[in-house]
Amino acid sequence: MVGRQAEAEIPEDGPLAGLDPEQLAAVRAPRGPVCVLAGAGTGKTRTIVHRIAQLIHTGHVAAGQVLAVTFTARAAGEMRTRLRALGVHGAQARTFHAAALRQLRYFWPRVVGGPQWDLLDGKLRVVSQAAHRAGAGTEAEVLRDLATEIEWAKASLVTPDDYPAAAGRVGRQSPAPVELVASVYRWYEAFKAKANLLDFDDLLLHTAAALDEHPAVAEEFRDRYRCFVVDEYQDVTPLQQRVLDAWLGDRDDLTVVGDANQTIYSFAGASPRPLLNFTRRFPTATVVRLERDYRSTPQVVSLANRVMAAARERPAGSRLRLVGQRPEGPEPSFAEYEDEPTEAAAVARRISELIDTGTPASQIAVLYRVNAQSEAYEQALSELDIPYLIRGGERFFARVEVRQATAALRTAAASAPTGELPKIVRELLEPLGLSAEPPTGGAARERWESLLALVELAEELASHVEGADLAQYVAELDMRARAQHPPTVEGVTLASLHAAKGLEWDAVFLVGLVEGTMPIQHADGNDAAVEEERRLLYVGVTRAREHLALSWALARGEGGRRNRRRSRFLYGLIPEDHATARLTRARREAAPAAAALRCRVCGAALIDAVATKLGRCAGCPADLDEELLVRLKEWRARRARALKVPAYVVFTDATLVAIAEQRPVDPAGLVSIAGIGASKLDKFGSEVLSLLRSRP
Structure with a gap:
């Protein structure tokens, strides 16, 4: 057992340079069963690839005899890229399903016969x-x-x-x-x-059966592959474990890496039991614990440890206590809001501040428990013209616009156009929707961002490869598509906590942390399900490198009943267990611009998001031009159809009501309405003012 106190000499140079003592112990462990318990942010991928390289470079195994499996094509592609950088060529790094498909196709004539299904x-x-x-x-x-x-x-x-x-x-x-x-x-x-069809699970079932029932097939396979590495072992299913057992046979040259604290896929059949019982199955196994967190600040790490410290049951293999290695950072913030729209608006304002002070939008994420929670944040970000992307949909290279773009680029490459690569790519993508100015948000913005990301990839290739042409660029796209390695798309990420697994950002906002959502309502009454929800929160916390904000709202809609309670997981985490008054004060401090606004009727301070937008208290009399409001909504519907975006992306209902009440006569009056900034003034200001001037 190797812990934080282990001593080891770290070479000053060479392939093992920069590894900490625990990582080095895992890399240098002898052949045979090795279990690496790796906490979030502790460099597990680095450790895995260095261990594979070490085994190969020291002659313990040939590169072609190594099979490393993980759970996503992107993770497998990243592993292959890192292995190549260490001079390792020929080692297999694949997902379980990709590895099984390759094996099944090879052995099909012998184990099934006839045309492959x-x-x-x-x-x-x-x-x-x-x-x-x-x-x-x-x-x-x-x-x-x-x-x-x-x-x-x-x-x-x-x-x-x-x-x-x-x-x-x-x-x-x-x-x-x-x-x-x-x-x-x-x-x-x-x-x-x-x-004669197979689904993805059949690939695993038939592969295991082929090895179990055909000794000659098993002998050939086991002669080819002698060393196995499994990443994210806490997520293995019984079916995947059966395939792994078939691969191994009676051998034990197996390295597994996992963190039981990040088991969040039990609903899909995953279980940490094989990880937790590894030393029972292999009593002579080497066990190494990676607890030095290189991802997050000590403040974020401390909160993550406290989330798991409150767990009701923690098996021995899950008792990892992270130790932050980065410089000090800001304390995680906690905030309570009256309702979800107010929470979303405050989060969007804070995101705007981060972007203004230099944090790239692509390094910011809003994470929620269920996808339905995204709508309020899409709307709030659109109000401030902040680009966003929703993660969890189609993969980058599977998107319609990316496939169309790749086809157009491949066709153009056949004619060998001359000129600067980025300029050629941009001109080819303009007819597909790469306009000079980006759409506001939603699907149109995602399409535009995808095309822009292709241009930025061309710029990256041109800067690294002198004289790079369109044919080389298309080849690069094809390689990345096979490896599931998309370019970075600039925009705030909106994602569910499950979709965020394996990712990280400079700033993370964990939102909607109320009972019934976190933990999810159907988990209540089932202790195991509730504890999985706690692990899901832990995963969310450990996605943040520096800035972390946790928030919840007492009501769903504006003016709704304040009958929600903050998540049980937050008790004991909030400093001094903030009283509601203190949280309300923190909420107001998080939105100074809104707090400074006064009602144009009675002069009272405006806090509520809708009141801020209307410029008056909800109870104060309004001078609403109903006919103008109808005309504004008709105009908005036309513009939304033309832009192919939801109506609220143009202007929300509250903004239209504010315009119909205040009836501004010039651009200054229009931008004085909360939610109408310079970008929306440029896009829609002249049309709205023209409509106002033409009213009866």
Whole structure:
């Protein structure tokens, strides 16, 4: 066992330079079972690739005999890139499914025979057929839930016949009666087999079966691959563990890396049990603990430790206590708000301040528990003309605009155009939507940002490769697409906590931290589910490098009942357990501009977001021009359709009401209305003022 106190000589130069004592111990551990318990931000990927390189460079194993597996194509691509930088060529780094697909294609003629079955690209069509035959609902939402349940069952090695008992045993919230789900599952497998189709889980099932049932196949495979490395081992499913066992056979040349505190995919069948029981299975295993956090400031690290210290049960393998290695930073902030729109507006203002003081928008994230929470933040960021991107949708190179752009660039490359590469790329992408000025937000902004990212990638290539041409650029795009290594897109990231796993930002806002959302309502009453929600919060906290803000709102909508309570996970974390009055004061301090505004009718200070926008207290009399408001809404609808954005991206209802009440006569009067800045004045100011001047 190697802990923080371990002593080791770190070479001043060479491939092992810069490794801390614990990382060095993991890298230099002998062949055989090795378990690296790696906390968030402790350099686990660096440790993995250096261990692989060390084993190869010292002659313990040939590069072609190494198979490293992880859970995302991007992580596998990053691992391959780092291995190449260390002079390692030939080692395999893939996802479980990609590795299984490669093996299954190779062994198919011997274990199955005949033409290879096609891989099912999206299972909803077959699930729909199965649901119809079984008498279940076929609405899109129902089909997605049924598909998720089938995926859980297969990942958990549960057959259709076993599903009802297994679902009851683990307390699954089945989307339909368990016998009906089992029937859908049974028909799904039947339809799939009849059409000679495989889904992603079948890749793993058939690979394991090929090795278990065909000794000659197993012998050939095990002669080829002799050293295995598994990243994110806390997320392994029973099905993936079965494949790993088949790969290993009776051997033990296995290195696993994981953190039980980051187990957040139990709903998909993942379990930290193989990680926690590793030393029981391999009593002679070398165990190394990585606890030096190089990602976050000591203040963020301290909060992360306190989140997990309150856990009800912490198995020995999860008791990692991070030690921050970065310079001191700001304390995490906590804030309570009257309602979600006010919370979102305050977060957007703080983001604007960070951007104004030099933090790139791409280094800022707003993280929430469920995707439905994003709307308020999309609107608040749009109000301040802050670009944003929603993570968790299509992968960068799978997006329609990126595929269209790549096709156009490839066609153009055939004619070998001459000139500066970035200029050529920009001109080719202009017809696809790369305008001189960016759209405000939403899908249109995402498209524009994707195209701009392609131009920036061209600039990067031109700066590193002298004389780079369009053909070389297209080849670079193809390589990145295969490796799932997209360029950085400039914009604030909006993402669920699950989608944020494995990522990090300079500034992170954890929002909507109320009971019923964090922990999620359906977790209540299940201790294991509640503890997974705590780990999800821990993952969110450890995404922040320097700035971390946690907030919650007492009501959902403006003026709604203040019947929410802050998350139970926050008790004991907030300094001195802030009273509501202190939190209210912190909220006002976070929005000085809003607090300084006065009601134009009675002169009282305006705090509420809508009151700030209207320029008056909610109870003060209003001089609203109803006919003007109708005309403003009609104009907004036309502009939103033309820009292909939601109406609120142009102006919110509250902004239109403020215009119809105050009826400004010049640009100065228009920008005096909260939410109308220079950018919106440039885009819409002349049209709005013209509409105001033309009113009866």
